[in-house]
Amino acid sequence: MVWTGTWVAERLGVELGGDERLPDLLGLALRRNPKRAHLLVSNVLGKHVPQSPGVIHDAGVTLGRRVHDLLGPEEAADAVVLGYAETATALGHCVADGLGHAPYLHSTRRPVAGMTPAGGFEESHSHATSHLLLPEDPELLSGDGPLVLVDDEFSTGNTVLNTVRALHARHPRKRYVIVALVDMRGPADRARFEDFAADLGARVDLVAGASGTVRLPDGVLEKGQALVAAHEDPSAPPPPARPRTPVRVDLGWPGHIPDGGRHGFHAGHAAALDDALPAMAARLAEALGEDGDGDAEAGDRDGGVRRVLVLGFEELMYAPLRLATELERTLAPAGTEVRYSTTTRSPVLAVDDPGYAIRTRLAFPAHDAPADGPGERYAYNVRGGGFDAVVAVVDSAADTPALHAPDGLLAQLGGAAPRVVLAVVPSYVPSYVPASAASDAAGDQARTAGAPGRNPMPPETPTSGPLAEPLRGPAFSSYAPDEVGWLLQDLSGVELEAPTEEREEAIQSGGAHYAESLPVEYQPSARYQELFHTALEESAARIARAVGAVTETVLAERAARPGRGRPVLVSLARAGTPVGVLMRRWARARHGLDLPHYAVSIVRGRGIDANALRWLAAHHDPADILFVDGWTGKGAITRELADALADFPGFSHEIAVLADPGSCAHTYGTREDFLIPSACLNSTVSGLISRTVLRSDLVGPHDFHGAKFYRELADADVSGLFLDRVAAHFDAVTDAVDADVRELLAADRTPTWAGWAAVERISEEYGIHDVNLVKPGVGETTRVLLRRVPWKILAKRGAGADLAHVRLLAEQRGVPVEEVDELPYSCVGLIHPQYTRGATGADGRTVVSR
Structure with a gap:
């Protein structure tokens, strides 16, 4: 077999001496680099040369x-x-x-x-x-x-x-x-x-x-540059005329495991990765074909995948290597050969000669927004390698439009192999604000003493516990850093999810509060996702109009009050946060105002995060704070806010909402009960942030309430899409917004609490006798279907497309939908009282969803 350093050795005079194993370990190539002529190409590194x-x-x-x-x-x-x-x-x-x-x-x-x-x-x-x-x-x-x-x-x-x-x-x-x-x-x-x-x-x-x-001869750099100039082929093979669409595989990579050692990796991470690898490799094997030997796409040799390359991405080498190692173990019994290499920044001359280490080169634009700006990247020895399939593994920071562009990496791979599979590992972003020793001590004290869930600390209460600064994206949430600061602590590493039925039983039995655990994140079906996108297209202009109306109303009323500063938006996490971001965008686009925006936690029955208010009071005038939420149902959170702020002098319990069908708020964009698509999903439309958590063993006296950042759901994230689609209609609705605001400012907007009265009536009519189990409005009904164990859905007769996703969710969970004539909302979700596992409702149906 020819040594892969022969070509360079003969032409440049470079010689290797020493250990007799070196020719097996190393080949030679020429750099396209003015600082060094030669490149030692390792056969066991997994960078330039595909290897087991x-x-x-x-x-x-x-x-x-x-x-x-x-x-x-x-x-x-x-x-x-x-x-x-x-x-x-x-x-x-x-x-x-x-x-x-x-x-x-x-x-x-x-x-x-x-x-x-x-x-x-x-x-x-x-x-x-x-x-x-x-x-x-x-x-x-x-x-x-x-x-x-x-x-x-x-x-x-x-x-x-x-x-x-x-x-x-x-x-x-x-x-x-x-x-x-x-x-x-x-x-x-x-x-x-x-x-x-x-x-x-x-x-x-x-x-x-x-x-x-x-051994390098004299003048090696000049000679090397001359060889590169003589043999460089500036023309790269074009991508295929009809590039194949890559198969995207959801690895199920656990979010608490870093994607590598960029920010540290310890033994606990290693053990967790070892446990997760078999399932992830099985998903890859399924995408490649049943055990690597199933039906193949057109063009696969012999009708099956027999030679697979797992291709890592620049610094992301270890995660794809471990995936490849496990895939090799999985597929080897079926006779499938697995090889591994990665893309690179290194510019190297390619020469198609058996005595040269770099036979072929794929060149493509950088696709991870690198700090050093755009540039060219490379994958060597892929084209011509005889691969039936390439599994490209990138991190989510690199899963960008450039990756999928006509001249991008995936298109280039499509010209090199009949099948391309894309697997995205969530980019691990550390929480770079370390918890203070004082906060840790306070948390330990709270856990020992069994501190209550509510944190009754008004902002003027003296305390020695320092407060952290707001968390921001991309370290926490997929929103841009300037869109919102989260006055929360990151609990992403804590296992908080519980099955819906177990949570419901614990909540109704009094054994747990709903804020002490999290529901398992709903993963929408393709049909449901299609409904979301349809709803977004149909309602984006209406939402933009409501955003403009509520924002302009706030600004007009603030301007009319002497001595009032510009508002500081404080959204109630998490439903209020997309609305706060959109209000901020409107104020900037229409008036050039850069309104501060924070998100805080409020928990029914336990109040608002006192430490978050203390932080706000230290950084802003409490009189400037404007609380923001998505919509009102019966007004429970509106009442909770008013009650909680009674202990906090200087703060107003004024709240602005996008939609107020329950007539619970003075400041709103509309009182129609219409579908706000951000209510259709959970974290994937809210910056990948969970609902907030308040539990005494996790939240100490000096801590903010907690939440999780679901980095692992980045592939399904539509938070930015939702914001951008709505904001795109701002210019078009300006005239309508101005008319709405004139009408709103002239109207009597005193809350009537009609929604609360309706809920009390429904509670009695259906024998529930607990208003907390009646969830009125499209948004609240959607939450019931996504997070709770619903009994039935009441739908206003004649309600149209706004309820399409509600009907689909109800169908999927086996929940009856009852058409009702006299209903002040588009729909109402009912949770059955006295819930126990396997209990039956008044209509004889099993309460637990299957």
């Missing part, structure tokens, strides 16, 4: 075990592993695995807004030089245990030594271990390494899979 994922993983794990033997059990237990982006992110992670799942971090070139780097360094010879260290735990690199630094090759050693020097200046330690697949230093570099260790005053060891030298 098991071989790649084992190569790193073996190095990690050697490090463990070098350190001994005691020091190995305290070790932290640091890998280098982009080529060694998976290698470093595999070394950490071999070291007993040691804590792992890799450098990154992707900054995160609001995060302060724990360090950084430059890679002088690279095409993309700046590295950042962004651990979620700021103490990760500050210990005194051994630090293990992992790169794919150790050539001059400059990058690694610069890193050690910088980190040692901040956090000195006694021992460092440098790990590489190959050690290719020359004599001068080895001498410099020994001097460096002596000057540092710490022990520095090196562990390598193989050692050797690279």
Whole structure:
């Protein structure tokens, strides 16, 4: 077999010497880079050369075990592993695995807004030089245990030594271990390494899979550039004329597991990933064909998938590697061969010659909005590799229109393989505001004392507990950072979901409050999603008009009151938050106003988040606060707000809502009970945020109420779509809004509480005798069907398209819909009283939905 370094060696005069295994481990290619001529191309790294994922993983794990033997059990237990982006992110992670799942971090070139780097360094010879260290735990690199630094090759050693020097200046330690697949230093570099260790005053060891030298002739850089110029083919094969639509696979990646080591990865994450991998690989195998041997698309050789490439994405190497390793284990018995490699930033010359390491190149635009701006990216040795299918694995930050563009990666892959599968791993964004020691202590005290759920602390109450700053996207929610600040704490890592029937039984029996757990997030069917999109198209203009009317009414009334500042929007999470964002957008588009907007938690029966009010009072005039919600039903939350604010001087209980069918609010956009599409879904139309949680073992005296950020649902997120579709109608409804506002300002808008009276009547007529189990209006009825155990739905006879999604949900859950003539709402959802598992309702039907 021809060595894949022959072509370069013969033409450039580059020679490898040393370990006889080097030709098996390395090939040679030419860089399209003015700083270096040659590229050592690893056959076991999984970057440029497709290789068995098991071989790649084992190569790193073996190095990690050697490090463990070098350190001994005691020091190995305290070790932290640091890998280098982009080529060694998976290698470093595999070394950490071999070291007993040691804590792992890799450098990154992707900054995160609001995060302060724990360090950084430059890679002088690279095409993309700046590295950042962004651990979620700021103490990760500050210990005194051994630090293990992992790169794919150790050539001059400059990058690694610069890193050690910088980190040692901040956090000195006694021992460092440098790990590489190959050690290719020359004599001068080895001498410099020994001097460096002596000057540092710490022990520095090196562990390598193989050692050797690279002999470079004089003038190698100029000769290499000349060869590149002579053999570069600027024309790339066009994407297929009819690019195949990739099959998108929902991996079911658990949201609490990071997508890699960019912000840290520890043993608990490793155990959870090991548990989740078989199910995720099974989903991939199903997408490829039944056990890799089912019916195939047109063009598949022999009617089946026999050779599969799992393609990772730049720094995202470890997650796709582990998926590929598990897929290899799953498909090997059926005779399917799995290979693994990743895309890269590295510009390399491609030469279709058996003696050259990079045979083919796919070039495509960057698709992750990189910090260094747009540019070209590459996938090597994919085209012509004989692959029946390619599984492209990217993180959600890279699942952008550029990925799906006609010249994007997926189109290029469609020209290289008959089948393309896309799997998106949710990008892990750390909560970069650390919990304070005081807050932790307060939480411990509350848990010990069994503190009540309500937090009765008016804003003027003295306290030593500091409050965190608002959470913002993309670290918390999919909304842009300036759209809303969440006065909440992130409970994304806590298991809070419970089956709907169990929650209902606990709530009605008095054993639990509805805010102490979360319903399992409803995953809409294709038919239901179609209804949502149809409803959005049909109602976007009507919503825009209501947004404009309520916003203009607020601004006009504020302007008429001397001494009142511009409003500070405070939405009631989460239904009010999309409305608050839209009101903010209207004020900016129509008046150039940049209104502050925050989201706070209010819980029926337990009040508003007192700490959130305390934070607001410290940063804004309470008189400027305007509470915002989506709609009113019978007005329970409106009453809750008024009662809660009685303890907070300076705050007005004025609330603005988009729709007020219950006649419970003074400030509204409309009193029609019409479908607001944001009520059709849960977190996926509300910035991927759960409903709020208030539980004494999680929320201490100085904590905000909690909520979860469902990062794993990013693929289904329509929050931005909803906002953009509504805002697109702002200009068109301006005249109608002006007319509405003139009418509203002249009208008597005193709440009549007609909705509450109707609910009391319905409660008695249907033998429920509890107004909390009667949920009036389209929005509240939808919530009943999504989160509770409904008994029946009352629908106003003649109600049209606004109830299409309600009828579909009722059909799916086996809930009867009763047509009613005299109903002040479009529909009402009824929850059966005295709920027990398996109980029957008054009509003889089983209450528990199947």
